[in-house]
Amino acid sequence: MTTTPEKYIGRFAPSPTGKLHFGSLVTALASYLRARSKGGKWFLRIEDVDTTRIEKGAIHSILTTLEDYGFQWDDEIIFQSKRSDIYQDYLGILKTKNLIFNCICTRREISKNKKNTLSGEYVYGGKCRELHNPSRLKHAKRIKTFEERITFHDLLRGKLRQNIAEDVGDFIVWRSENFASYQLAVVIDDHLQGITEVVRGSDLYLQTPRQIYLQKCLNFMTPIYAHIPVVLNEFGQKLSKQTKANPILKENARDNLISALNYLGFDYGTQNKIIEISRNNNEILENAARYFNLKNTKF
Structure with missing residues (x-):
């Protein structure tokens, strides 16, 4: 059964296998703007349950980059490696x-x-x-x-059976x-954190039924899901560490945020309005949330 919550709680859950790239930024931004546009909370979870895949310094880099780009999370950060x-x-x-x-x-x-x-x-x-x-x-x-x-029923992709x-x-x-x-950890963490809606990349779309199956087996409620299109490189591959995606840099934050807003369906007029009234990256995110519409994200 899907939840019909009074209070929205979303999350961003990167794996520290490398630094954040543009695809990570788009996913983080979509989940963040969705939560803020609903007047809800946004949690940050580090999915480091597989400690063998952690890149040295990646966790610090992820947290610093998110702060540099204006993201502000609610509550304490959860680290899966501490929850065995x-x-x-x-x-x-x-x-x-x-x-x-x-x-x-x-x-x-x-x-x-x-x-x-x-x-x-x-x-x-x-x-x-x-x-x-x-x-x-x-x-x-x-x-x-x-x-x-x-x-x-996915909010962007419709019904999957x-x-x-x-x-x-x-x-x-x-x-x-x-x-x-991953399947067990993510289901348990979403439940314990009270996540009401999961906004994440479409590469996880086909894995959602097995997570719902686990939720049924554990008598958990099922959150709402929205899978946004993943960002691809020039060869049609998902941006990732494996495809040598470049990390996003602090000095390019403003330009990268604008590009991410464009990817999520913001028209140029709205983008310009947001930039004009925003003095820093925090305000870009705050003002973008006022205009955010998840349904503008197109496949």
């Missing part, structure tokens, strides 16, 4: 419902399964589901899925390196 005990507690709830099993399948083995043509991911075939693999063997933990259709068992299969909720998967 919380995730384990909720994993225990799933275990008591007989939904968790140990999986020793390798990536090579899983690559022999059928592939989901939309997501490009291999569908888990259920090999370890009834084998009762001992915990002393290196293993991941998967959640059992059933022939259930998950349907949700997915059969979890057929399109995804039993998916990992605890990694073999002994930390929570």
